[in-house]
Amino acid sequence: MIKLYELSGKNSVIFSPYCWRVRLALLHKQLKFSSVETAFTDITKIHDGTFKTVPVLCDDKININDSFNIIEYLEAAYPAKPSLFKSNEGRALSMFIEAWASSLHPDIARMAIADIYSHLQDKDRTYFRETRESFFGKNLEIVQEESFELAKESFLVKLNLLEKHLIKTEFIGGECPLYPDFIVFGSLQWLLTTSLHFEVNNLPDNTKIWFSKICSTYSIKNKEFE
Structure with missing residues (x-):
């Protein structure tokens, strides 16, 4: 299952605008995913420690961050699912x-x-x-x-x-x-x-x-x- 590392505050508040972009994209594409609530100070503990920002998406052996990069990955990897762009325009x-x-x-x-x-x-x-x-x-x-x-x-x-x-x-x-x-x-x-x-x-x-x-x-x- 896809893992989405999201910036989380107390009481599981997800507040990063970039994490919300990817969360909605996954919901739109009807892809199952698990959310990994992540504190600011825990971001460097994700995967191999190379990431400095969230969201981070892990899909099998693919590990990627930056919201727009993630969106383009989802669009290319799951073309049969509802499109996020619909066209080049x-x-x-x-x-x-x-x-x-x-x-x-x-x-x-x-x-x-x-x-x-x-x-x-x-x-x-x-x-x-x-x-x-x-x-x-x-x-x-x-x-x-x-x-x-x-x-x-x-x-x-x-x-x-x-x-x-x-x-x-x-x-x-x-x-x-x-x-x-x-x-x-x-x-x-x-x-x-x-x-x-x-x-x-x-x-x-x-x-x-x-x-x-x-x-x-x-x-x-x-x-x-x-």
């Missing part, structure tokens, strides 16, 4: 959406950096605080407090692109979810899974409906819809 769209979604991540980090810390396993907390405070040059709680409102405003402005697109189509990829949808879902799930101050109802209307449909399609439990 779908792959190109995925590359564009991946670049656009990356622009959301700095805003998400500033909105939720202290909240993310609160979700971590105890053994990850020192590592996370030291590395992130070195990056920001400030205490995590101060970063979030000072940045939240401006980051939220910037985040919602960027989401207008998605909101307008979803007026004309049910999913980013068209009539059914495809990998471009999983990219953006992963980013939003990262925020909604960890933030104590940003909720689904803060999303624009079409985006909120789209997010709910993804959850429903792949039987993803989300506290916002319970």
Whole structure:
């Protein structure tokens, strides 16, 4: 069976946007897999110790990381299963959406950096605080407090692109979810899974409906819809 190593906080919270992309891809392709919940400080223990990031996918003798590399592997290795791209154009769209979604991540980090810390396993907390405070040059709680409102405003402005697109189509990829949808879902799930101050109802209307449909399609439990 396929193994998927995913970044996990306390209480089995899976929060990495990149892990969510691959998890959804496996569900879409209807492939059985087992999730290996992995702490930040345990990533170097995966397989032969060569990986420094997750997700890591192990399929028989294949061991691969980087979400887009994993997606391309799944598409090539399991062509009889539902496609993640459907066409070369779908792959190109995925590359564009991946670049656009990356622009959301700095805003998400500033909105939720202290909240993310609160979700971590105890053994990850020192590592996370030291590395992130070195990056920001400030205490995590101060970063979030000072940045939240401006980051939220910037985040919602960027989401207008998605909101307008979803007026004309049910999913980013068209009539059914495809990998471009999983990219953006992963980013939003990262925020909604960890933030104590940003909720689904803060999303624009079409985006909120789209997010709910993804959850429903792949039987993803989300506290916002319970």
